[in-house]
Amino acid sequence: MAEKKRSGLRRRKQSGNPKNNPAVPKAGERLAGSLPAGYAGLLADLKSRIRDAQVKAALSVNRELIRLYWSIGADIVERQRTERWGAAVIDRLAADIQREFPGLAGFSRANIYRMRAFYRAYSQTPPIVSQAARQTSDAIISQAARQSGPNAPLEPMASLPWFHNVVLLESLKTGAERLWYARKAVEHGWSRAVLVHWIESDLYSREGHAVTNFPATLPPAQSDLAVEIVKDPYSFDFLTLAPDAAERELERALLDHVREFLLELGAGLAFVGQQVHLEVGGEDFYLDLLFYHLRLRSFIVIDLKAKPFKPEYAGKMNFYLSAVDDRLRHPDDKPSLGLILCRTRNRIIAEYALRDMAKPVGVARYVTRMVEKLPARFKDALPAPQEIEAELRRSRHRRVKKN
Numbered sequence: 001m002a003e004k005k006r007s008g009l010r011r012r013k014q015s016g017n018p019k020n021n022p023a024v025p026k027a028g029e030r031l032a033g034s035l036p037a038g039y040a041g042l043l044a045d046l047k048s049r050i051r052d053a054q055v056k057a058a059l060s061v062n063r064e065l066i067r068l069y070w071s072i073g074a075d076i077v078e079r080q081r082t083e084r085w086g087a088a089v090i091d092r093l094a095a096d097i098q099r100e101f102p103g104l105a106g107f108s109r110a111n112i113y114r115m116r117a118f119y120r121a122y123s124q125t126p127p128i129v130s131q132a133a134r135q136t137s138d139a140i141i142s143q144a145a146r147q148s149g150p151n152a153p154l155e156p157m158a159s160l161p162w163f164h165n166v167v168l169l170e171s172l173k174t175g176a177e178r179l180w181y182a183r184k185a186v187e188h189g190w191s192r193a194v195l196v197h198w199i200e201s202d203l204y205s206r207e208g209h210a211v212t213n214f215p216a217t218l219p220p221a222q223s224d225l226a227v228e229i230v231k232d233p234y235s236f237d238f239l240t241l242a243p244d245a246a247e248r249e250l251e252r253a254l255l256d257h258v259r260e261f262l263l264e265l266g267a268g269l270a271f272v273g274q275q276v277h278l279e280v281g282g283e284d285f286y287l288d289l290l291f292y293h294l295r296l297r298s299f300i301v302i303d304l305k306a307k308p309f310k311p312e313y314a315g316k317m318n319f320y321l322s323a324v325d326d327r328l329r330h331p332d333d334k335p336s337l338g339l340i341l342c343r344t345r346n347r348i349i350a351e352y353a354l355r356d357m358a359k360p361v362g363v364a365r366y367v368t369r370m371v372e373k374l375p376a377r378f379k380d381a382l383p384a385p386q387e388i389e390a391e392l393r394r395s396r397h398r399r400v401k402k403n
Contacts, residue, residue, distance in 0.1 A: 002227055012328060031183050046141070065106075070153040072112070073119030090116075106162070112384075117169055121178070122154045154179070156186040158215055164192055172197050180204055188267050197263070206231040208341075210364035211350040217360040225296060226360065233365035236264065247304045250368075251288055268295045278323050287320060298334040299324050302341060309345035309363055314353040321359040335359070341366045 076093075079085045094109040101107065157165055160182055168178045181204065185195050210232040212218050214223045239253045253260045255274060258391040262269060272290040279285075289302040305313060317338040324336045338361040350363040 001084050018142075019150070027185045062161055065162060066153050067104075068159075069115045069162065070094050070158075073117070073268070074123070076112070076116045077119055077123070103239070110209050114166055114169065118153075118157075121169060121175065122157065141376060156182045157188050157285060161192070164190075164195055167192060167195055167199070171196070175368055177204050195265075199221060201233070201235045201237075201264075206233065206235070210362045211345070211347055211354065212360070212362035213354040213357055214360050214362065217358060218335065222296060222298075223360075226337060226362075229268070229296070230362045230364060231266075232340060234264055236261070236366050236368045239368040245287065245343075247306050250304050250306050254289075268330075269300070272299070277319075278327060285320070285323065286400035287324070290324075293337075296334055296337070299328060299336040299337060302324050302340045303338065303341040305340060307343055309340065309342040309351040311348055313340050314357060314361060314363070315351075318357055318359045321361070338362070338366065 027100075044166055057177045076085070076090060078374060091109055094112040097107045097112075098104075125333060143184060155166075156179075160168075163181075164185060169179060172178050172181065181195065181199060184190065184198070190271055191199070208227050208230065210230040212227060212230060215224075218226055237370065238253065238257050239250075251265075258271065262271065270292045271288075272292055276287040276290045278285060278287065285299050288304045291300040291302065292298070301324060303313065303317055303320070317340055321336050321338050329336060336359075338359065340361065340363045342363065342365060345363055345365055354361055354363065
């Protein structure tokens, strides 16, 4: 009798335990046939809202951190002005904060000085610079400060991570450049490494400087964006080419480094193909490089010329664009754009060549790391690459046997 009671008790415990109850699904099992019709849509919506909330929370935390650093910098600048605080007092302040908050990063001596520099760079009391640069920077900073408010860090600096701001402070001298790069970084979501890359390649001085006829051939909104995405010169310093390298060598080298090439061309470009074939009037033509710009919604034809610009290149590009618009362009696409990349170009000649063209075309230079070819008398004295590789293999083999 006692045994029957114990058996019944075990059965009741098992039935009451979700792990042992077949009617209750185990973790990870799907409720086949029992989900309402709108469940998948609701789940997708909730996932999207959760991700948005996470992003907003991270941005909010970052903004508060930047505001804190700004206020600390303002306090230090004010105390230095009114109470003549010296470096020793600031050093002691950093040490006391670190002692009070031992696990809190960001309050090193160097970072405290960066907070002071951050406030001074964007407040009404910028550091001493040359007179012309100061006048330009003061006007830009004052306008941005009025938009952000007197007691808040400037936009878009407040939207950038702190070490993006440190890069701007330590790499650039004028407020105009800092604001320009900061706005670009927020607009395109640049990482710190990408920001450093663009600063080192002097994008500020290159963007929008190509010779184009975009304002005369495109609607204003599209023209402004098209002008913005072209540069002069394009920096292909990831390539090492001889001075007399031909177009095909340049093309192959660019595609061998396609990641760096796309980065230099700018955000929003999708690679379509190289040597894209077009048959027109029974003859064959080939486009060096074809891209599609996602924001412009248009094809971009790139013609590579390893020589100075000549006016006839513009007529050839006009022909290419007509063929692409007729053969490849979708009805919803905007007019295709052409970009002629040359070793050098005379600006006046390029402007005349594009002046009365109906198709939107730009002319820009490119620069690479140049190497001179080895003099012929030295060639026979050096081993071939295959001989070097064979000797390296033999050397490794000898080391393995010795060990």
